[in-house]
Amino acid sequence: MDKIERFGVSMKAELLQAFDNRIREKGYATRSEAIRDIIRDYLVEGEWEDQSGEVVGTVTIVYDHGTHELSDALTDIQHSNHRAIICATHVHLDEHNCLETVVIRGSSKEIRSIAERLIATRGVKHGKLMCTTTGRRIS
């Protein structure tokens, strides 16, 4: 059973009011939940700065599947990194455009390097890496 701790936070009534308005808009049920989320995000940033630990990233790329040899190139990069790449999901956006999300696990350096290779592949129209966590160090 996880131990829960409780501590007090003090702030001006006005600041708290503004915070309450903003988190209501975002859909949070309680202040604690919003604060926990902000704290976790703050910690995930720290996990990515720390080169030694294991983190998780999602790369999303959009490309035209008709581009010559593009699918093969993307598949090659993924296969040569099969230990780090957990899975890929493919979406057909229209007759030409595809979107692929690739989930990668490893050191922040390794994930960035695989992401850069996927994004730099000729014919990929847009690509970005989203940095997240294995969840192990974030409760």
Place this chain on the structure above:
Amino acid sequence: MDKIERFGVSMKAELLQAFDNRIREKGYATRSEAIRDIIRDYLVEGEWEDQSGEVVGTVTIVYDHGTHELSDALTDIQHSNHRAIICATHVHLDEHNCLETVVIRGSSKEIRSIAERLIATRGVKHGKLMCTTTGRRIS
């Protein structure tokens, strides 16, 4: 057949040298490809600022699947937005932690609102939205 245009870019030799070093590191085969990528990213930003067009977003969330009623809550949000949500991929990171990537299509405002609801759900440890494109306006 798409029409290709070619234009000249001039810069100091020193700046070009620094650029060449940086794109080699990132894995680009040619300057044109690197510059096209940077330009496309710049345009996707514009698509997201423009509230009227259609864009695509990927939300990645990490959560503990053992959290009471969390999976149900996430499924409910996704079902009530089934027209915008294209698909979701689920990864089992370990016995407790799951990662889910959800691909959403719609106006930037609609996507942000669905993403905020998913991320604000109690028990989601980390969540982020990655803003991308349908590829239609980006060639």
Place this chain on the structure above:
Amino acid sequence: MDKIERFGVSMKAELLQAFDNRIREKGYATRSEAIRDIIRDYLVEGEWEDQSGEVVGTVTIVYDHGTHELSDALTDIQHSNHRAIICATHVHLDEHNCLETVVIRGSSKEIRSIAERLIATRGVKHGKLMCTTTGRRIS
């Protein structure tokens, strides 16, 4: 006298421990102070999304003062926006390079537009806008 409110936040002991480590590194004296800061940053983001209110931005540009007509061009942009621009500070980085920080007050749209003109001026090597607040709505 400002009214202070106090409320409780609960989280797993492990998450709190990780947060405490991170804020100690960043130099925070108390949890409350770190949480207030994170909350304020969250609210300033909201102020910039809201087009109607007044915000403050700082533009930093780096340029070579020897570039023909550059100083005049930058001065012209600043003068034609003198009501919004509060002040500019000039730093001589070396014989060639100058840094200038320009403090601008107005709607987020107006500030962005002035910043884009300064940054787009030929000869400016690097420029960025930092989005902050008048402090009026943030206590």
Place this chain on the structure above:
Amino acid sequence: MDKIERFGVSMKAELLQAFDNRIREKGYATRSEAIRDIIRDYLVEGEWEDQSGEVVGTVTIVYDHGTHELSDALTDIQHSNHRAIICATHVHLDEHNCLETVVIRGSSKEIRSIAERLIATRGVKHGKLMCTTTGRRIS
């Protein structure tokens, strides 16, 4: 005299059209100037990743000057880092709120650490670091 190089970039007519529209909005006079700016920004990012070189940062903080001992605390931090801190500009936003921009030069690590201490000082309402360059390695 600096050597200027010229090289060709090719892209689909449609992509080039979209780029031209976007840079016109931002106020760029020529494509070359826009591309040079995007490239420089890309290189400044690299300078900040490289821990060994010298970079420049601007920290902007907003605070209520009436907060007990705040001005003294900020001055102390600045004095104990006087070699790295080039200058500070102070703006009176209203009777209570002040804005200060501090220009700092050093390694990326050193600048981040000074910025974090300034931002974490009790009573600072909002603070951010803007990462820029000495201009020496960016022509």
